[in-house]
Amino acid sequence: MVSEEKKKNPKIHLxxxxxxxxxQLKVKSNxxxxxxxxxxxxxxxxxxSILGNYNPARLVxxxxxxxxxxxxxxxxxxxxxxxxxxxxxxxxxxxxxxxxDCEMVGISQGNKSALGRVSLVNKWGNLIYDEFVRPVERVxxxxxxxxxxxxxxxxxxxxxxxxxxxxxxxxxxRILVGHxxxxxxxxxxxxxxxxxxxDTSEYQxxxxxxxxxxxxxxxxxxxxxxxxxxxxxxxxxxxxxxxxYMKNRKQWEKSVKDQTRLEQKQKKxxxxxxxxxxxxxxxxxxxxxx
Numbered sequence: 563m564v565s566e567e568k569k570k571n572p573k574i575h576l577x578x579x580x581x582x583x584x585x586q587l588k589v590k591s592n593x594x595x596x597x598x599x600x601x602x603x604x605x606x607x608x609x610x611s612i613l614g615n616y617n618p619a620r621l622v623x624x625x626x627x628x629x630x631x632x633x634x635x636x637x638x639x640x641x642x643x644x645x646x647x648x649x650x651x652x653x654x655x656x657x658x659x660x661x662x663d664c665e666m667v668g669i670s671q672g673n674k675s676a677l678g679r680v681s682l683v684n685k686w687g688n689l690i691y692d693e694f695v696r697p698v699e700r701v702x703x704x705x706x707x708x709x710x711x712x713x714x715x716x717x718x719x720x721x722x723x724x725x726x727x728x729x730x731x732x733x734x735x736r737i738l739v740g741h742x743x744x745x746x747x748x749x750x751x752x753x754x755x756x757x758x759x760x761d762t763s764e765y766q767x768x769x770x771x772x773x774x775x776x777x778x779x780x781x782x783x784x785x786x787x788x789x790x791x792x793x794x795x796x797x798x799x800x801x802x803x804x805x806x807y808m809k810n811r812k813q814w815e816k817s818v819k820d821q822t823r824l825e826q827k828q829k830k831x832x833x834x835x836x837x838x839x840x841x842x843x844x845x846x847x848x849x850x851x852x
Contacts, residue, residue, distance in 0.1 A: 646787050647801040649687040657684040659760075660732060661739040661804035663796040664746040667711055668703030676701070677749040678711045680725060681796035682732055683804055689797060691732055694719035710793035726750055739807045741777040741799065757822065762806050765814060780806055 660682050667678035676697035682690050696719040704711050730752055739760045740746055763774040778790040781802040789798050
C-alpha cells in the first residue's frame, strides 16, 4: 500500500482577472493555499483546492464589493481583461444602496438643460432602471457628442412625469450614490435626504485641494478604468460611482456617522435665545401710552 505524503500544490499559470493578486492574498490568509494530500491526479487536486471545478471557459474574478471569489463565463476568447465595471453576478434585486446617473439635452435656446436619460444600478452594478425621457419642452440640442442621445431615442421615450415617479419610488428610503447628484436631482425635480446621499464629488478623500475631481479621473486613478471617452454612458458612470463607494464604504459610513454626531453636539451647545426684557418693556410702555 502506497503511503500518502503531503505535497505542495503545483503552480498554475492562468490568465486571470487583474484582481488575482488580491485573491491570492485572501486565499493564503484563509489557509486555503496550504499543502494538500497526494492524489493520482495532482493537477486535478490543485484545480479543486484553489479554483473549485475549474473550467477553461470561465474566469475567476475577485468581487470588490464583497471580497468573495466569483466565476463568470468569458465574454470573449481573445484574452482581453474584463472591465472592473462588469457585474460579476446576476442579482438584479433592488438593494439598500443604488447609484444613479443622468444625461441631459438642451431646451429653450439650447443653454437650458432637461433630463434625457436616467440610469440606476444596484450595489452589485446590475442595471435596475434605464429610460430615455421625453422632455416637456422641445429639444433643440441633443448634445449627442456628450450625452450619446439621438433624436430616434426620444421618439418613443417615456414622458417626464412617468420617469420621475418611478425614480422617486426606486430611491425612496435608500442610500443614493452618484457624482454631483444635485444636478441629477435638479433635472428630476426631486429631493433626497442629505443623510442618505453619497456623492463622489463631495467625499473628502476624493477631493484635491478642496476641489472636486471629475468622475472619469476618479475612475482612472482609483479603479484603473477609463470612462467618458467620447459619448457618456450613464450606466457605466453609475457603476463607477457605485464601485468607488463600495470600495470605501466602511470608512465613508464611519465619516457620515461622525459628522452626524458632531452636528447633534453642536445643536445641543447652542444657547437658546432669551427674550430681551428691556426691549419688551419699551414695547409695552409704548402700547400703554398710545
